[in-house]
Amino acid sequence: MPEKKVLVPGPDHPITVEPTRARVVVKAGGRVVADSRSALTLQESNYPAAQYIPRADVDFQVLERTDHETYCPYKGDASYYSLNVGDVQAENAIWTYEKPYDAVAPIKDHVAFYPNVVDSIELIED
Secondary structure, eight states, X not given: OOOOOOOOOBTTBOEEEEEXXXXXXXXXXXXXXXXXXXXXXXXXXXXXXXXXXXXXXBOGGXXXXXXXXXXXXXXXXXXXXXXXXXXXXXEEEEEEOSSOOGGGGGGTTEEEEOTTTSSEEEEEOO
């Protein structure tokens, strides 16, 4: 197996992780599957920002772990879950970094949803 290259975020590929200043509600299959006031916003380079939600605020009864894995040289190894709720049956719809690199350590014990798979990811100002 080839050695994994680890890259440090920098001016050419900035990454920031900050507390989300709003409540994050994720809906799929017509119901709430995550609801958090403790989410983190990860902004990576010029990609759309991703909401990382603490596992404690996610309904894991509608998730099923898969064997799928990917590697990011900036964040580490990602594991995936499928979403099965209502009319939504989406494989590898949620990702998580269980042992993220130090540069993004706060996202440990958080998950993120692909926005094109769920009904909505709402940021609600309280």
